[in-house]
Amino acid sequence: METNSWLLFILVILVGNYLLELFLSYLNIKALLNEVPKEFQDVFDREEYRKSQEYTRATSQFGLIESTVSTLFVLGFLLVGGFNSVDLFVRSFQLGSIVSGVVYIALLLLLSSLLSLPFSFYSTFVIEEQFGFNKTTIKTYCADILKALFLSVLLGVPVLYLILWFFETAGDLAWVYCWIGLTLISIVLQFLAPVLIMPLFNKFIPLEDGTLKEKVLAFAKSAAFNIQGIYTMDGSKRSTKLNAFFTGFGKFRKIVFYDTLLEKLDEDEVVAVLAHEMGHYKHRHIFKMMVISVCHTGLLFFLLSLFIGNEKLFAAFQMEHVSIYGALIIFSFIFSPLNLLLGILVNVLSRKHEYQADRYAADSPSRGAALVSGLKKLSVANLSNLTPHPAMVFFHYSHPPVLARIWKLRGKTENGDV
Template sequence: MQFNLFTFIFLFAISTSVLSLLWLNFRQDKAINNSFNVVPEGFSKSIKLEDHQKAGSYTKAKLLLNHFEIIFSTVVLLIWTLGGAMDSLNSYWSQRILDPVFMGTVFVLSIMLIASLIDLPFSIYRTFVLEQKFGFNRMTIRTFVGDLFKEILLTLILILPLIYAILFLMNIESIGNYWWIYVWLIISGFSLIMMWIYPSYIAPIFNKFNLLENESLKNRITSLLTRTGFGSDGIYVMDGSKRSSHGNAYFTGIGKNKRIVFFDTLLKGMEDKEIEAILAHELGHFHHKHTQKRMVSSFIFSFASLALLGFLIKQTWFYNGLGVTEPSSHAALVLFALALPVFSFFITPFSNLASRKHEFQADAFAASHTDANDLISSLIKLYKENSSSLSPDKYYSAFHDSHPSAVLRIERLQ
């Protein structure tokens, strides 16, 4: 291994991000402890102290698990890079597969599968211990294993050809230094196609979707869609209770292939007028074109990232600095994917800030087309049923939360 200055920059970035994440976790834990025995002002009539404390305990349990995940994932990252594991895996496959594109595809797939296996114990603990302890888990071992195999199969069918196409473009000499533009076009096109096919073809692989049968609720929703000028491919109920008691709703798809989806757990705990208000919030995102804005932002970020990779792929110090001795397109792709989150860590608060602004705009839209009090009562029920913290630390929230706290959202609505 020939470590260099970039190695120390990488280690500094890792240390900074890890210490920041742990510091934020400790701040959040302290905030939960400080408000553990008192329901926040304005919620005392709607949320019992017992439910508030359950949410606090649930949040603290997730934080404790996250402590271990942060440290463990950092160790794994260092083993893959500076520890030489990636270099060894690269040597193993290069001795057995001659075609560089196929070899690179197998190499990337191997890392993805190994990473999934490494993360599996955390996933099992989160589902069958943590979620089970607080009464949220409905997942059976059979469903868990079935989901795992479905995800692997989808990876082989959808992601594997994408990886091959990317590496193929990276290895075409006639394209020259601008291969990354073609790769960006492929990735952007793939993303749009996935958004189109997900509601009708991907989601049903994991869940059952039935058309909404509640006529009074259906009439409310139809009236709301008419008032706001929206159309959809249908109003569906998803069997979310198959995996969890957490409730949710979402509006998915692009173009004419859009679906309104309610979790069955959500419908059981809400009144029709509250469900209408929740849907109005989701429609607010479409009214303000938040989905399109996030999509454009994502495309711009991926364009800039691939342009940077186009520069780094030719730099020997990039490979050596991250523990790889033999430069290659597939090694550059994986190294970049591993290192990018480390260096882009401090961009996260700005992304979440924009997301929280979008949530306020969607709330305002819902309040203008439904009764704001209905949205307030639905938010309180959602926070209660999902055991979400009502008093998060402001810095933790800035880094991690894409949604404003319940207190801030309700204050705005009032």
């Protein structure tokens, strides 16, 4: 394959991905219904439903604007030799290959972050504000950025240095060592995140004594599910959206409820949501997805090892010097189509897992009806799109649409009455 063929291939990837997202957004907006689905007529009035549709349109259209700008920027940056210019700039400091690689990738990531910053700001303080979600202050927003930057330097720089060092010193087995190293780091972070990282962004307060705590503990005991604690998180600090999750492993497992969730759902609905999350553990979904993630990482490093040193690829990016760190950036473009395919397969599995977790919750005594009503309230509070296009679901949804989940819980098919 000639150099210009590699460049053409990369351009096709960039433009093709953009056109795919454009088409999916068009289909998704066209799939919006004017009438409230019958299943939701008891909780969604016409005005709130119209608001949810407007929210879908606004976020979809804004996402397309951001995608257009970023795609045009990357195309222009590629065609004018921007990757090479940054490389030459970093090389002028003569920092050594590994440190130069860290600085090079850090600069590109910083440039990408600066490009996305105005969109993030507008999304938070205009769109989310317009639809009543945003509770983030400018102070909190800036603090989050600084904390994320601190964590990127603290965790990302050593990991990147390790990857570059392995590929420079370990020969043909470098990808294996990178795979093992990154897997071990990821496992360690799973334990450290709830203790050291997440508290940097939110406050976690033990759930107050009361009937809700008693019901949660009783249900966990009936399911032989050991938990270390039950906490509320100040999600309202940033948004009015609702959520709940488990964190930690083994005896260190914790249940975390957004404070917004406790405000909008009644106690039985909260326990039903907990039962759903518990279903993921009972079916070993978290472990299975971790295994898939580990395999994905191994495949990524193996394929990366095949492209390192490919001079024609570097020429397609107009880069004068072949380097390991340059190969990391170039490979991120080459891997994109396969990553899209793998993402689709993972989403298919994830949606299956959600149905299984729903069934686990519904099979618990008197939880089915509470889970349905809880899902409805979550959808209303989050202004969820009740009728996403099947193509959008296929490509991007890790959870089934809420109507499909409710139909499953009620024993209906997707051909049932909406």
